[in-house]
Amino acid sequence: MEIVLGVGGGIAAYKSALLLRLMTEAGHGVTVVPTPSALKFVGAPTWEALSGRPVRTDTFEAVDVVNHVRVGRSADLVVVAPATADLLARTAAGLAPDLLGNVLLTATCPVVLAPAMHTEMWHHPATRANTALLRERGVTVVEPASGRLTGRDSGPGRLPEPEDIWAAAQAAAIAAPARDREAAVTAPSASAASGESVPHGPLAGRTVVITAGGTREPLDPVRYLGNRSSGKQGVALAEAALAAGACVRFIGAAMSVAPPAGADVTRVESTQELLDAVLSQAADTDVLIMAAAVADFRPAQVAEAKIKKTDDGGAPTIVLERTPDVLATAVRTRAAGESMAPVIVGFAAETGDATSSVLDYGRAKLARKGCEMLVVNEVGTDKVFGQDLTEVTVLFADGRAPLHRAGTKAEAAGVVIEAVAAEVAAGP
Incomplete structure (x- = not known):
């Protein structure tokens, strides 16, 4: 995959060197396009040494190969980290004062922006409006983290960790539909020409409900009974579904990560609250994924x-x-003729024992629950929960061959969303 890594002029630019390393170690070709201001924080020799490619910032460099258009057109993925408030504003306005601005105007591939700025800048109405506009146009804008900023400041606006940015970028790339760049450049649709935002992808026009995180059951006003779920897999699924063009309703229980940007988020705590939210949110949708x-x-x-x-x-x-069985209740609700998503995907976090394997328990659960698909993984204190890597097997109720994927949670999410899109396309 050919990736353009754009780097904005913020102190967080040093983290992008680590992001670049993740991309190249995964075997991708990366062209770094910093803004002139970014080079005041991390110099061109660093980017050239890590990428193995020359670094340019000016529109008038390499004019003989029409570089200001070529770089964007040839990219399979564009990631900008950090994306400053100024860069977000210029991108939303379609300004191109430098090479990176031209790349963002000419790229027809998935674009992922990772903002980083002071809290006041992130909360400013102009920045919020620019972010919303970019998301409406199909750009993935990763929600910034909360933590230590420049100097003594702390709060929302911190650049997410490189691993989290890379996971969001992979989800966007995996879920993106096949595209014809030349057709996109030479023959834009009427709606695109009018500036209207048109969802695209295998789940375009579909609504997907995704649950994530761990429910907590109160013992007293202070204590609760819960589990180790971080919510990372659910967020990765939501990001992959959004990148596939879906409208996503995200129901989040207790999580250690931020909810997905661009989704309609509902927060819950107990299993009963989760059940109530699922019955309400999934009644008029196409897919329910119970992660x-x-x-x-x-x-x-x-x-x-x-x-x-x-x-x-x-x-x-x-x-x-x-506690109430949320997955089984959703299936029973549909079987009773009440409104419920026609495609329901369950998750089985299992541990094997002396009598049965993880997949044995998964197959039994699929038959017992009555959903269309079941995603099975083996869990433990050092497996899956809170980790960036996972290993999943997707089982199908119709008996077709299972799908298996080991890798990042973003990669696992891509496999699940691809299977969901195929299930939706096949229809009843």
Whole structure:
């Protein structure tokens, strides 16, 4: 894959050197296009040494090969990190004062922008409007992280970690439909010519509900029963679905990562809240993907006050009861003739034992739940939960051959969304 890595003029530019290394180590060819201001933070020799390619910033360099058009046209993916407030504004306005601006105007591939700026800049109405406009045009704008900024400042606006940016970029690239660059340049559609934003991709015009994170069941006002889910896989699925053109409704339980940019987000805590949100949000949609890690049990009684330790060293007896089965309820709702997504995808986070393997338990769950697809993975204290790598097997209710993928969670999400798109296209 040919990637253009754009670098804006912010102190976070040093992190983009690590992002560049992730891209090249994955076997991709990368052309770095910094803004002139970016070179004040990280010099051209650094970018040339890490990419193995010359670095240019000016529109009038390499004019003999029409470089200001060639770079954007030849890219399979454009990633800009950091994207400053000024760069977001210029991109939204279609300005091209330098080579990077021209690349962004001529690229017909997926474009991913990773903002980085002070909190006040990120929250400014102009920046929010520019971000919304870019997302409407199909650009993936990664939500900035919250943390230490320049100097003593801290808050939202921090450049996400290179691994997170790379995961979002891979999701956008994997889910992007095949494209004919020449046709896109020479024969734009009437709606594109009028400036109207038109969703494209295998899930264009479809609405997908994705659940993510781990539910928490209260024991008292302070404590809860939960699980180790980080929400990373659910976010990766949402980003892949968005890149495939879908309208995404994201239901997030407890997560250690930010919700996906561009999705309609609903936050929940308990399994009952998750069930209520699913029945409401998925009633008029095309696909439901249940990636949330649901707590299977909850305390039968919730204490009104914090449970105190006693002087005798004893511990309270906690009685557990089953939580609602969200996946099975969604399938039963549909079977009863009530409105529910025609394609339902379950997730099975399993551990094998002496009697059955992870896939044995997965196949049994698929038959028991009655959904169209089940994504199975083996979990543990050092597997899947909170990790960037995963290994999944997609099982199908119609008995077709399973799909298997080991790699990043973005890569796993791409396989799942491709299978979902094929299921939707096949129809009932």
